[in-house]
Amino acid sequence: MTGPKLVSILRQGSWLIASIHTALDDTQMLMFQHDLIDQIGRYRSRGVVIDVAALDVLDSFGARTLRTIAEMARLRGAETVIVGIQPDVAFAMVSLGMDTGTVPTALDLEEGLEYLGRPGGARSARHGRAAG
Amino acid sequence: MRDEPRPHDDVAALIPMLRRVIGARVDDAATADDLVQETLVRVLAAAARVEPGMLEPYAIVTARNVVASLWREQDRHRRNRHRVVDLDLPDSPDQDLLASEERTAVAEALARLTDRERATLLAHEVSGQDTRSLAAEQGSTAGAVAAQLNRTRARLRVEYLLVRENVEPPTERCRPVLLALSGGDRRRQREVDAGRHLLECDVCAQLSQPLMERAQPRDDEVRIPISTDADIVAARQAARELAARLGFARTELTIIATAVSEVTRNIVRFAGTGEVVVELVDRPRRGVQVTARDTGPGIPDVEKALADGYSTYNGLGLGLPGARRLMDEFAVVSEMGRGTTVTMTKWCGER
Numbered sequence A: 001m002t003g004p005k006l007v008s009i010l011r012q013g014s015w016l017i018a019s020i021h022t023a024l025d026d027t028q029m030l031m032f033q034h035d036l037i038d039q040i041g042r043y044r045s046r047g048v049v050i051d052v053a054a055l056d057v058l059d060s061f062g063a064r065t066l067r068t069i070a071e072m073a074r075l076r077g078a079e080t081v082i083v084g085i086q087p088d089v090a091f092a093m094v095s096l097g098m099d100t101g102t103v104p105t106a107l108d109l110e111e112g113l114e115y116l117g118r119p120g121g122a123r124s125a126r127h128g129r130a131a132g
Numbered sequence B: 001m002r003d004e005p006r007p008h009d010d011v012a013a014l015i016p017m018l019r020r021v022i023g024a025r026v027d028d029a030a031t032a033d034d035l036v037q038e039t040l041v042r043v044l045a046a047a048a049r050v051e052p053g054m055l056e057p058y059a060i061v062t063a064r065n066v067v068a069s070l071w072r073e074q075d076r077h078r079r080n081r082h083r084v085v086d087l088d089l090p091d092s093p094d095q096d097l098l099a100s101e102e103r104t105a106v107a108e109a110l111a112r113l114t115d116r117e118r119a120t121l122l123a124h125e126v127s128g129q130d131t132r133s134l135a136a137e138q139g140s141t142a143g144a145v146a147a148q149l150n151r152t153r154a155r156l157r158v159e160y161l162l163v164r165e166n167v168e169p170p171t172e173r174c175r176p177v178l179l180a181l182s183g184g185d186r187r188r189q190r191e192v193d194a195g196r197h198l199l200e201c202d203v204c205a206q207l208s209q210p211l212m213e214r215a216q217p218r219d220d221e222v223r224i225p226i227s228t229d230a231d232i233v234a235a236r237q238a239a240r241e242l243a244a245r246l247g248f249a250r251t252e253l254t255i256i257a258t259a260v261s262e263v264t265r266n267i268v269r270f271a272g273t274g275e276v277v278v279e280l281v282d283r284p285r286r287g288v289q290v291t292a293r294d295t296g297p298g299i300p301d302v303e304k305a306l307a308d309g310y311s312t313y314n315g316l317g318l319g320l321p322g323a324r325r326l327m328d329e330f331a332v333v334s335e336m337g338r339g340t341t342v343t344m345t346k347w348c349g350e351r
């Protein structure tokens, strides 16, 4: 594979920070899901922040994939927070009849990390704002 | 992915079957041969992804799609061309005489059509009767009526030019060449060797000028062939880009892109291949219109598919109802065994 990376997954202590850098097609979205779940298991992560600010849309497939990631992460003992949903993307999701389900969302990376409960990793922060 | 090479023999063995499938749908032997080749290329490209044993059904579906895309190509200039003759006419205001000559030429060209061609064309263009209701009257399909209308328009343009220039085609090859050019059908143009004929025939070289100018690609329309996941992204991005020209707000652009994503995914999931056409319209208002069509199995119950919560694959049934909620206009026409066409529009500006 050449060219710029579509996604990056960075490890920071017991957290993973996953950033989507561009519009992903369904196959790439599923690869992202696979890689992320894989790393959650490998590093025994406690929390995952997924930054979707660069996604052009969150359609039914994208939203469902994020929910699936969060659910699989939960089963592996990690909590997920989605950050960076753009206002127009959120509006289209709501109009479409989609939301992120029970997956918490936060405004940006900083707020997402805060949500996961810096410094101790406790899950005591306020509940994230639902995207819809 | 498997490591052992998939022998091309598998694919080669499909040739007799493909000849039958395509031969049954395309009269012209040379065209049929072209389509068999095209199908083989596509099947070869996909062979590694296709389950063993599924190659033959896959090839049949591909062949049908290739034939269908031939027909679609012939339909290229159908949409939004609601004038009987859409050649550029001189329109200086003081040329009443010329205008009346134009009318006479159009009338004479119309008279050269068969009664049926003329009746259908006028019902559609003048009375505004849509292809579905025409199809119902004729015991045909909307697609067939649209294709027939296209051929009629192509013929009308040719006859109009012949009348206007007051010439009779000097050879038997002239009309087929002019028709192929008028229809914008590149495959047919190759078949009749249009390029050579234009070199050889001064009359056609001159007559074809306005026909070829007309066939220039439009810059207010984008056509995206759909067959893979990546095409879903390409389609929604193309729609966003084109719609942005109308000055839609960012939120609306994202709504359009999301709707396109949903309907395009339906093509990839259910039909395999199809196309998405995005075009700017200005009647009755400015807006962006998206047509997503495939030659897939069709939707057995459109009402049900449009009902929220109806789940057709993987617990995910939001595609059509979701897209409908996002757009201002939304229509689905589906015919079992023939395919599905979704047409949806977002108007620009205040409702």
Ligand SMILES: [Zn+2]
Residues within 6 Å of the ligand: B169, B170, B171, B173, B174, B175, B197, B201, B202, B203, B204, B205
């Ligand atoms: Zn000629």
